[in-house]
Amino acid sequence: MLAVYDKTIIRGGRVVDPASGIDAVCDLLIENGRIAAIGENLPCEEANVIDAAGKVVAPGFIDMHCHLRDPGQEYKEDLVSGTKSAARGGFTGVCCMPNTRPVNDNASVTRYIIEKAQLRGSGVHVYPVGAISKGLEGTEMAEIGRMKQAGIIAISDDGKPVKNSNLLRLAMQYADYFGVFIMSHSEDKNLVGDGVMNEGYMSTKLGLPGITRAAEEVMIARDILVAEAEGKRIHLCHVSTRGGVQLVREAKKRGVRVTAETAPHYIGATDEWVAGYDSNCRVNPPLREEEDRLACIAGLCDGTLDAIATDHAPHHQDEKRVEFHIAASGISGFETAFCVSYTELVKKGYMSLSQLIEKMSAAPAKLLGVEGGSLAVGSAADVVVLDPERELTVDAEAFASKGHNTPFHGKTYSGAVCMTMVGGRVIYEEA
Amino acid sequence: MNLKRKDLLGLDGVSREEITGILDTAMMMRQVVRSNNKKTAHLQGKSIVTLFYENSTRTRMSFELASKYMSAAAANISASASSVAKGETLIDTGVTLDQMGTDVIIIRHPMSGAPALLAKHVRSSIINAGDGMNEHPTQALLDMMTMREHLGSLDGIKVAICGDVMHSRVARSNIYGLTTMGAKVVLCAPPTLIPVHIEKLGCTVAPTIEDACEGADVVMGLRIQRERQQKGLFPSVAEYCDNWEITPERVALAKKHALVMHPGPMNRGVEIASSAADGPQSVITQQVESGVAVRMALLYMLTRKEGQF
Numbered sequence: 001m002l003a004v005y006d007k008t009i010i011r012g013g014r015v016v017d018p019a020s021g022i023d024a025v026c027d028l029l030i031e032n033g034r035i036a037a038i039g040e041n042l043p044c045e046e047a048n049v050i051d052a053a054g055k056v057v058a059p060g061f062i063d064m065h066c067h068l069r070d071p072g073q074e075y076k077e078d079l080v081s082g083t084k085s086a087a088r089g090g091f092t093g094v095c096c097m098p099n100t101r102p103v104n105d106n107a108s109v110t111r112y113i114i115e116k117a118q119l120r121g122s123g124v125h126v127y128p129v130g131a132i133s134k135g136l137e138g139t140e141m142a143e144i145g146r147m148k149q150a151g152i153i154a155i156s157d158d159g160k161p162v163k164n165s166n167l168l169r170l171a172m173q174y175a176d177y178f179g180v181f182i183m184s185h186s187e188d189k190n191l192v193g194d195g196v197m198n199e200g201y202m203s204t205k206l207g208l209p210g211i212t213r214a215a216e217e218v219m220i221a222r223d224i225l226v227a228e229a230e231g232k233r234i235h236l237c238h239v240s241t242r243g244g245v246q247l248v249r250e251a252k253k254r255g256v257r258v259t260a261e262t263a264p265h266y267i268g269a270t271d272e273w274v275a276g277y278d279s280n281c282r283v284n285p286p287l288r289e290e291e292d293r294l295a296c297i298a299g300l301c302d303g304t305l306d307a308i309a310t311d312h313a314p315h316h317q318d319e320k321r322v323e324f325h326i327a328a329s330g331i332s333g334f335e336t337a338f339c340v341s342y343t344e345l346v347k348k349g350y351m352s353l354s355q356l357i358e359k360m361s362a363a364p365a366k367l368l369g370v371e372g373g374s375l376a377v378g379s380a381a382d383v384v385v386l387d388p389e390r391e392l393t394v395d396a397e398a399f400a401s402k403g404h405n406t407p408f409h410g411k412t413y414s415g416a417v418c419m420t421m422v423g424g425r426v427i428y429e430e431a
Numbered sequence: 432m433n434l435k436r437k438d439l440l441g442l443d444g445v446s447r448e449e450i451t452g453i454l455d456t457a458m459m460m461r462q463v464v465r466s467n468n469k470k471t472a473h474l475q476g477k478s479i480v481t482l483f484y485e486n487s488t489r490t491r492m493s494f495e496l497a498s499k500y501m502s503a504a505a506a507n508i509s510a511s512a513s514s515v516a517k518g519e520t521l522i523d524t525g526v527t528l529d530q531m532g533t534d535v536i537i538i539r540h541p542m543s544g545a546p547a548l549l550a551k552h553v554r555s556s557i558i559n560a561g562d563g564m565n566e567h568p569t570q571a572l573l574d575m576m577t578m579r580e581h582l583g584s585l586d587g588i589k590v591a592i593c594g595d596v597m598h599s600r601v602a603r604s605n606i607y608g609l610t611t612m613g614a615k616v617v618l619c620a621p622p623t624l625i626p627v628h629i630e631k632l633g634c635t636v637a638p639t640i641e642d643a644c645e646g647a648d649v650v651m652g653l654r655i656q657r658e659r660q661q662k663g664l665f666p667s668v669a670e671y672c673d674n675w676e677i678t679p680e681r682v683a684l685a686k687k688h689a690l691v692m693h694p695g696p697m698n699r700g701v702e703i704a705s706s707a708a709d710g711p712q713s714v715i716t717q718q719v720e721s722g723v724a725v726r727m728a729l730l731y732m733l734t735r736k737e738g739q740f
Contacts, residue, residue, distance in 0.1 A: 201628040205443075207543035207565030207603060210627065277544030322520055325542040325563070 013052025060092025072101025085401035089334035242295035279327035314403020332403035342415035441566035474503035571604035594653025
């Protein structure tokens with residue numbers, strides 16, 4: 001049990017805060033849950049001292065896209081295990097998608113999520129995403145205004161793309177009135193057909209039905225064009241293809257109000273991993289090819305892709321220990337997000353540590369309009385302490401998440417999360 | 432010779448020596464099939480189970496007869512494809528069979544990779560009798576046995592495969608096996624039934640069926656299921672036949688001694704005309720006989736331990 005002081009000092013770490021342009025070895029003083037000072041040799045009387053020498057101190061990560069499965073599928077994950085897992089991954093805020101049971105398409109479900117997260121969660125801020133349509137059915141709009149009042153951060157029919165373009169257009173107009181934006185799962189289900197992996201050489205070789213990249217790109221193009229015509233904002237979830245990145249890049253150039261994310265598995269794995277039919281590689285959108293992986297990295301580097309979001313999608317092992325075709329889609333992603341991203345992006349020289357931290361904290365905070373993502377004096381003390389150069393071997397069995405479904409199990413990466421703090425309170429500390 | 436592997440999940444990665452060994456053993460086994468006393472002791476004391484999640488006549492029957500001709504204890508389980516999603520899991524079924532002392536589990540399953548999943552969790556040897564669109568190795572082996580007998584060698588021969596390549600596990604296994612043995616494989620199908628980058632598996636795609644048949648040593652048909660037309664992969668059977676049906680006229684473009692083959696069951700008048708299927712160059716019925724021999728060889732070679740006879 002840590003002693004309770006209202007003063008904490010994180011001593012001697014390399015403070016990397018892209019939002020305020022700081023990258024220096026110094027101390028971080030936290031008072032009453034906020035950053036009180038940054039500087040060298042800050043006085044530490046009556047303060048709880050956290051030694052961060054040799055470590056990196058950064059704003060806590062913010063995940064724009066995850067599935068906490070609560071209410072309704074608590075056997076996969078719940079708000080307790082999910083927020084614990086997020087804290088272990090260095091996240092201080094997460095946006096949970098509405099495909100719960102019941103669907104988060106009304107204010108009472110929204111309130112349930114927020115209250116349970118506050119009462120029983122690890123301390124990570126939980127920002128629920130409401131449904132665009134009632135029951136995610138793509139026909140009638142959900143009560144966006146009431147959900148906003150209850151605390152939703154955005155709307156999405158994640159997992160079930162809005163097929164009806166006019167509904168998308170109307171929801172964009174209507175949601176904008178309440179200051180809510182759409183996070184789109186862009187996928188044409190007709191083009192997906194019965195596909196279970198990326199269409200390419202690997203799907204042909206494995207005899208698994210493929211999903212053409214066009215399934216994603218057609219809907220990205222549609223979403224962009226509708227947003228452009230309306231002059232409204234749209235955020236594209238989990239972009240995974242080279243063509244998708246290019247569509248976003250061109251739209252941004254034209255001034256469309258489009259933002260986009262990709263996930264660690266699209267920059268850290270390809271469809272070659274499916275060889276052997278490992279159902280932990282089943283995810284939607286599917287793992288793509290090397291050229292797509294490189295395009296997602298390039299998109300992150302040139303700003304086309306604004307943020308890295310996990311699409312944390314925990315499943316019970318029973319749903320994965322089956323034939324690839326009937327295995328549930330998704331990867332438990334909180335606890336590998338940093339090490340995979342750090343290894344693939346920073347260690348391999350594509351971007352600086354500061355840029356990566358920006359993609360995982362400042363950028364999503366800004367897109368969501370939430371506190372966090374900054375260590376500037378006065379900001380909430382949502383902080384993560386990292387040991388980027390420490391090697392670790394992913395052990396899915398040791399996850400705090402109930403979902404042990406990850407293609408990264410047994411692989412070695414660089415980048416440990418040592419401590420996570422929300423509002424000045426340590427919510428995760430490495431054993 | 433025996434196989435230095437626990438399972439036969441496909442012909443991808445199976446060496447020329449292994450294939451030759453299986454085909455040579457199968458030639459000996461065929462003597463048993465043709466004899467008056469179809470009983471040997473090769474599998475005495477062994478337990479063989481066929482676990483089929485899809486319908487099958489010839490594959491299942493030939494495995495069962497192969498087991499019985501060689502004195503194995505043979506049993507079979509049928510599971511309807513609809514029970515796959517809601518019933519006992521494949522792994523649980525496999526482990527259960529394992530506990531009953533099975534030596535070999537022969538599995539057919541509508542989903543690619545199911546035999547690989549099973550193999551990871553059981554002690555028994557697994558033989559893939561067809562999984563989804565992936566592989567059907569024993570079919571390709573019996574095809575190669577039939578070809579080799581008629582043509583002398585597989586080296587340098589041209590095999591035209593026409594029909595639903597996309598959904599065909601027979602096509603994939605034949606591509607792997609035949610190219611390993613030095614044959615040239617040419618595919619032909621409507622563009623909607625050719626999977627992407629199939630040529631990277633070592634075959635070529637012919638622009639027309641005439642090109643495919645030209646100078647071929649073997650013209651092989653693949654079943655066209657009616658559902659493919661309903662799913663919009665081609666507009667009508669009539670138009671399919673105009674462009675891709677194996678007919679005597681098209682077979683005439685092949686070499687004089689060319690063989691007409693089909694894994695069965697045939698859709699006469701769709702992928703193959705009866706006049707071609709029943710013509711003098713057809714070896715379709717002989718393929719069935721080769722099937723029993725190949726499966727006997729394989730069961731024997733997989734269950735035999737080093738140094739045993």
